[in-house]
Amino acid sequence: MSLYGVMRTSSSGMAAQAARISTVAENVANSNTTGYKAVRTEFSSLIVDNSLGAYNSGSVEVNTQQLVSGQGTLTATSSLTDLGIQGQGFFIAQGPNGENVMTRSGSFTPNQNGELVNTSGFKLMGYPLVPNQPNVVVNGFTGMVPIDVNSNKLSAVPSTTGTFQTNLPSDATVVAAANLPSTNSAGATFTDKSSLIAIGNQGQEVTLDLYATKTGPNAWEVAAYNRADASANGSFPYASGPLAIQNLQFDPNNGQLAGASPNSLSLTVPGGQTLTLDMTSTSQLATTYSVIQGKVNGNKASVATLTEIAKDGTVFVAYDNGTRQAVYRIPMATVASPDHLQALSGNAYATSGQSGDPHVGFPQDAGFGSINSGVLEQSTADIASEFTDMIDAQRGYTANSKVFQTGADLMDVLVNLKR
Numbered sequence: 001m002s003l004y005g006v007m008r009t010s011s012s013g014m015a016a017q018a019a020r021i022s023t024v025a026e027n028v029a030n031s032n033t034t035g036y037k038a039v040r041t042e043f044s045s046l047i048v049d050n051s052l053g054a055y056n057s058g059s060v061e062v063n064t065q066q067l068v069s070g071q072g073t074l075t076a077t078s079s080l081t082d083l084g085i086q087g088q089g090f091f092i093a094q095g096p097n098g099e100n101v102m103t104r105s106g107s108f109t110p111n112q113n114g115e116l117v118n119t120s121g122f123k124l125m126g127y128p129l130v131p132n133q134p135n136v137v138v139n140g141f142t143g144m145v146p147i148d149v150n151s152n153k154l155s156a157v158p159s160t161t162g163t164f165q166t167n168l169p170s171d172a173t174v175v176a177a178a179n180l181p182s183t184n185s186a187g188a189t190f191t192d193k194s195s196l197i198a199i200g201n202q203g204q205e206v207t208l209d210l211y212a213t214k215t216g217p218n219a220w221e222v223a224a225y226n227r228a229d230a231s232a233n234g235s236f237p238y239a240s241g242p243l244a245i246q247n248l249q250f251d252p253n254n255g256q257l258a259g260a261s262p263n264s265l266s267l268t269v270p271g272g273q274t275l276t277l278d279m280t281s282t283s284q285l286a287t288t289y290s291v292i293q294g295k296v297n298g299n300k301a302s303v304a305t306l307t308e309i310a311k312d313g314t315v316f317v318a319y320d321n322g323t324r325q326a327v328y329r330i331p332m333a334t335v336a337s338p339d340h341l342q343a344l345s346g347n348a349y350a351t352s353g354q355s356g357d358p359h360v361g362f363p364q365d366a367g368f369g370s371i372n373s374g375v376l377e378q379s380t381a382d383i384a385s386e387f388t389d390m391i392d393a394q395r396g397y398t399a400n401s402k403v404f405q406t407g408a409d410l411m412d413v414l415v416n417l418k419r
Contacts (some may be wrong), residue, residue: 002055003056003410003411003414004411005048005056005401006051006404006407006410007408008060008406009059009403010401010403010407011400012061012214013397013400014144015059015062016041016043016062016337017393017396017397019041019371020061020062020389021199023040023041023064024386024387024389024390025392026039027039027386028381028383030379031379031381031383032379033105033108033376033379034105034107034348034376035072035105035106035117036397037070037072037380038067038381038382039065040067040225041064042062042063042065043062044060044061044063045058045059045060046059046060047348047391047401051287066341067339067380068338068343069088069338070380071333071340071375071380072378072380073377073378073379074372074375074378075375075376075378076375077375078111078374080240080307080308080309080379081110081116081309082107082108082372082373083106083309083330083354083371083376084371084376085106085123085332085363085370085371085372085377087215087369088259088334088338088367089333089334089336090102090103090104090219090332090349091103091105091330091364092123092141092144092208092331092332092333092360093118093123093125094122094123094146095346096121097234098146099270100141101122101346101349101378102333102348102349103120103346103348104347104377105118105119105122105377106118106376106377107119107376110149110150110337111148113151114149115147116146116147116401119187120347120348122346122348123146124146124330125145125147125327126146126313126327126328126329127331128144128145128328128332130325131312132158134329136361136362138245138359139238139332139360140358140360143356147316147328148226149317156199156201156202156300156301157297157298157301157325158200158269158272158273159200159269159272159275159296159298160195160197160275160276161229161274161275161277161278161279162198162277162295162296162297163251163293163294164194164210164277164293165280165292166194166212166282166291166292167283167284167285167287167289167290167292168220168250168282168283168284168285168289169192169285169286169287169288169289170284171286172191172192172214172289172417173191173214173354174215174216174217175189175213175215175336178216178287179336180213180221181211181221181223182223182245184225184236184241186231186234186236187236188237190212190213191212191214191220192211192212193210194209194291194294196208196277196294196296198269198275198296198298199272199296199300199364200270200271200272202301203299203300203301203302204271205270206226206228206269206270206346207228207297208224208225208227208267208269209224209225209227209326210222210223210224211223211225212289213395216314217285218250218251218252219249219250219418220247221245221247221248221270222245222246222247222265222279223239223246224242224243224245225238225240225242225243226238226270230335243268246264246279247262248261249261250283251309254286255283256284257279257283260282262277263275263278264276264277265279265281269361275296288315296335297323297338299323301322302320302323303318304317304318304319305395307326309330309371311364311371311373312329312363312364313329313332313362313363313402314329314330314373315326315330329362330362332362332363332369332371333358333359333360334359335358336355336356337355340352340354340355341355342355366396384412
């Protein structure tokens with residue numbers, strides 16, 4: 001009977017408006033939740049089959065959707081570990097049970113173990129950059145570890161690369177082969193000398209003496225020694241032979257390294273790693289000996305004083321000796337349809353059949369936004385809009401209740417016809 005249909009239809013309308021008010025309540029409650037995405041209620045009609053002679057009303061179906069793809073306002077904070085995403089993508093985080101989730105809630109602070117954890121208890125995941133560059137898995141979360149900012153509180157990084165670029169005087173005197181620094185003899189003679197400090201495996205400083213000696217027309221020898229092995233007079237003979245010897249050839253037309261000449265010097269730092277010095281820009285010109293650039297990487301044992309996070313997700317630890325080291329890189333994940341992600345407690349998301357599989361990459365790559373340090377993404381729920389929806393839902397609920405009451409009154413009239 002159509003009167004029963006009236007009451008069923010209006011009952012579904014009241015239930016739909018109640019669901020709408022529920023989403024309003026959730027949005028208002030989370031209007032200050034970091035990274036929260038507002039929930040929207042959509043209605044769709046359910047039509048029943050009708051004959052030509054009668055009409056039976058259908059009902060209304062409620063669909064709620066979280067607008068995950070919406071961008072919240074980024075607000076500055078005083079913490080460098082507060083992170084906000086500008087653009088597409090999600091942080092990858094680990095839950096209490098080891099499950100991986102996606103989130104936009106970037107209010108991360110170090111826990112007792114130094115791991116960056118947000119207010120919901122999810123640990124920020126990243127790829128370690130030490131000792132090797134990460135191998136990114138584009139369709140999964142393999143290889144990621146919780147980012148630990150305390151693991152580098154006291155750290156030493158051995159030297160592995162450097163630059164030693166000089167100008168060698170073209171008018172220097174040629175030294176006889178028997179007296180070259182490479183012979184390590186007491187009477188060794190050299191044209192010029194410089195020193196570089198390298199870092200060993202345990203953060204110890206190792207001073208390297210570099211001797212440049214002219215051996216012939218447009219020909220030079222560069223010999224490296226460990227300063228600790230020098231004799232009492234600070235020079236030859238050293239207790240041990242040269243760490244490395246390199247012979248350079250220069251083009252007589254322009255004074256630059258000849259095409260067939262070596263352009264680097266490799267040696268093993270005592271108590272450290274193999275160090276390769278780039279000498280590509282070394283020249284032989286008619287002027288005095290001068291060091292254009294001399295530097296090596298690595299740092300001695302030093303305390304980390306600050307954590308910096310770049311827009312591309314690189315996590316740097318700054319040391320009190322003035323050096324910085326990249327220790328992690330924060331990846332991001334995207335899906336084809338973010339608004340169809342499955343919402344989880346703690347302002348996190350998991351993939352669903354409609355969202356698509358995750359695609360993993362780094363911030364500022366194509367299709368990914370950037371990470372901003374010292375900011376938080378605010379909730380996309382707007383209280384003014386929510387109150388407007390609440391008033392509209394309240395009136396809709398009242399109207400449906402009036403229809404229900406009218407249907408019930410008509411049913412009473414019908415029943416009373418028997419009297």
